[in-house]
Amino acid sequence: xxxxHAFPILVLLGGTxxxxxxxxxxxxxxxxxxxxxxxxTATPTLPxxxxxxxxxxxxxxxxxxxxxxxGFTVQVDNQNxxxxxxxRLGVPYGKGSxxxxxVAGYFIEGHVPAExxxxxxxxxxxxxxxxxxxxxxGSPGMELPDGRTEPYTVEQVARDGSTQAFAQx
Numbered sequence: 001x002x003x004x005h006a007f008p009i010l011v012l013l014g015g016t017x018x019x020x021x022x023x024x025x026x027x028x029x030x031x032x033x034x035x036x037x038x039x040x041t042a043t044p045t046l047p048x049x050x051x052x053x054x055x056x057x058x059x060x061x062x063x064x065x066x067x068x069x070x071g072f073t074v075q076v077d078n079q080n081x082x083x084x085x086x087x088r089l090g091v092p093y094g095k096g097s098x099x100x101x102x103v104a105g106y107f108i109e110g111h112v113p114a115e116x117x118x119x120x121x122x123x124x125x126x127x128x129x130x131x132x133x134x135x136x137x138g139s140p141g142m143e144l145p146d147g148r149t150e151p152y153t154v155e156q157v158a159r160d161g162s163t164q165a166f167a168q169x
Contacts, residue, residue: 009110047121049108052077052085053099060099063111070114072103092161095131106130107157110116111139116154116167128157139169 031063049067053060055078066073079085086100089107097110104121120130131154135142138149157161 018115046072047104049074049101049103051099051101052079057098059135059141066140067114090128090131090161091131092163095133097132097135111135111141112154113140117164125156128159131155131157
């Protein structure tokens, strides 16, 4: 009878001992603010990215892989002509690239780095989306074998279609 009553107590004490030996959980001091960028990287799930692209575009496939490696789930919509999609979403004339993506109510035009997209999703500005006009060397999906890059600017597109710098690379 004594053993039957002692067993639950031993189990409880054993669990307490194991918990005491475990590494402490990191805590944030009271009043400390966590930056939105850190919070974004701590988010276990990211929204699905729908990429509209030509079925034969190799650099688009490389950008899709870049997004997947950054933790996004990517769905691909192969289209022979993505122009109507760009027009429907409001990509400004002259700011186009080879593929257009949709994520969380925004459009992403071109080889925009995943980190810029994550920052957009954290900040949630009242804009249509991000554009990276053209296909700059060294941008995601446009990497060169020698590692050479050219500077480029990712722009955010306001509701009225105007653009301003979002990130410099």
